[in-house]
Amino acid sequence: MSWELTKLNREHIVIDSGLSITSSKIASGLINPITGQRFAKSWMYEDLVPVAIETYRELELALKKKFFSEIVFYDMFPDAGNASAFQKKQSQYPDLLSFAKEDEALDRYFNFELGIGKIAPCYLVDLPKLLSGYATKLKTDNKLVTSAIDTTQLKFASGKWHLGEISADRVIFCDGAAAVDSPFFKVLPFNLNKGEVVFVELEAPMPGGIFKNTLKLAPWHGLTYWVGTNFLWKFDDIEPSEQFRCHVEVELQKWLKVPFHIRDHVAAIRPATINRYPFVGEHPQHKGLFILNGMGAKACSQAPYFSKQLVNFIENSSTITREVDVQLSKNLLVN
Ligand SMILES: Cc1cc2nc3c(=O)[nH]c(=O)nc-3n(C[C@H](O)[C@H](O)[C@H](O)COP(=O)(O)OP(=O)(O)OC[C@H]3O[C@@H](n4cnc5c(N)ncnc54)[C@H](O)[C@@H]3O)c2cc1C
Numbered sequence: 001m002s003w004e005l006t007k008l009n010r011e012h013i014v015i016d017s018g019l020s021i022t023s024s025k026i027a028s029g030l031i032n033p034i035t036g037q038r039f040a041k042s043w044m045y046e047d048l049v050p051v052a053i054e055t056y057r058e059l060e061l062a063l064k065k066k067f068f069s070e071i072v073f074y075d076m077f078p079d080a081g082n083a084s085a086f087q088k089k090q091s092q093y094p095d096l097l098s099f100a101k102e103d104e105a106l107d108r109y110f111n112f113e114l115g116i117g118k119i120a121p122c123y124l125v126d127l128p129k130l131l132s133g134y135a136t137k138l139k140t141d142n143k144l145v146t147s148a149i150d151t152t153q154l155k156f157a158s159g160k161w162h163l164g165e166i167s168a169d170r171v172i173f174c175d176g177a178a179a180v181d182s183p184f185f186k187v188l189p190f191n192l193n194k195g196e197v198v199f200v201e202l203e204a205p206m207p208g209g210i211f212k213n214t215l216k217l218a219p220w221h222g223l224t225y226w227v228g229t230n231f232l233w234k235f236d237d238i239e240p241s242e243q244f245r246c247h248v249e250v251e252l253q254k255w256l257k258v259p260f261h262i263r264d265h266v267a268a269i270r271p272a273t274i275n276r277y278p279f280v281g282e283h284p285q286h287k288g289l290f291i292l293n294g295m296g297a298k299a300c301s302q303a304p305y306f307s308k309q310l311v312n313f314i315e316n317s318s319t320i321t322r323e324v325d326v327q328l329s330k331n332l333l334v335n
Helices: 002-007 045-063 080-092 127-140 176-181 240-257 299-316 326-333
Strands: 013-014 068-076 098-099 116-125 144-146 155-159 158-161 166-168 169-172 193-202 211-214 216-221 224-228 260-270 280-282 289-293
Touching: 002 045, 002 299, 045 068, 045 116, 045 127, 045 176, 045 299, 080 116, 127 144, 127 155, 158 299, 176 260, 176 289, 193 240, 240 260, 280 299, 289 299
Parallel strands: 013 144, 068 211, 169 289
Antiparallel strands: 068 116, 098 116, 155 158, 158 166, 193 224, 193 260, 211 216, 216 224, 280 289
16 A cells, blocks of 8 residues: 555555564465365456556565565365366366476475366465565655554544644555454454464475465475464464464374474464455545455455555545445444
8 A cells, every 4th residue: 555655656654563473474475366175266366466466576676675476386185076176177277277297296295195286377475575675665764653553542633634643634544453443444344363374494495386285385484484374263362372283283294295393383363354355445434534454365466456446546536346345334334
């Protein structure tokens, strides 16, 4: 969002509590055209992905950092049903789905029985690198306020929004799961879920790619790999659980041929929504308050597109994609 405003030279600041663990900071950063047990094409993929590619490349140039790459996703079928679903979809999407060949020699690294489906091209965003690089740019440009704000203190007076000493014509909320406590947007149909990640260090390097059976193994830094994840819709706290760590350890011992060591284990809350579409647009009752949120699982492809769309809406009153427009929840938001 901030990058879209920067490109238009719009004066803005970003207020962020600076938490070290957030949903974005622990996400694997995958953009995948074909997802789920039924290997369905991701919603609006053809629209979202070109904008994502363009935006991440612009940001790489602006930040002078490499954090975006093309990658192959290897799906090691966990059961016969999964293998047959892939086979059926392969003829529908031959440009995206294929089978791994023996000379890829993945049996040197993994135990698997039912073959391997390949999904390509996928893309990987190194989110910690992007987010820390962008935070540094904001600091240098004097646009970052590191502080947890109390949204109940945000008041409208004399045509502007005020928070302590800060005044603005507009406020754009991108506060992830914290929105469920927002006095303005908490009534939206969020459906938060908790996701856990275990970071493992391998004793030997892997070939390039993201690998999945029941778990997903994705490159992180050097020999450190990201392993996840789960989706817990009922949770009492935001801490990682012993149960998930044990599950990962047992499953990896069966799956991986390369010895590994568990180095870290973290959890975060995904700002998911009931109908799985993000929330984008202006509060129908509080003019000047906007939201860009609800990207529970596919933020890497959705955030660039809907940030651009929201900026165009603010600047030119252009339309917002029907499914994500917060006006759909007008009845809930207006009281
Ligand atoms: C384990 C896991 C794996 C994932 N894998 C992928 C993946 O491979 N691909 C993909 O596309 N998506 C993935 N996701 C989902 C996705 O990355 C996130 O849901 C998404 O990035 C959410 O971004 P966000 O900015 O809305 O929320 P967050 O990342 O939670 O950020 C919200 C920000 O708002 C700040 N904030 C909140 N309240 C306040 C306040 N009062 N004052 C100041 N600051 C505040 C927080 O500090 C935080 O920085 C994954 C998520 C998880 C948990």
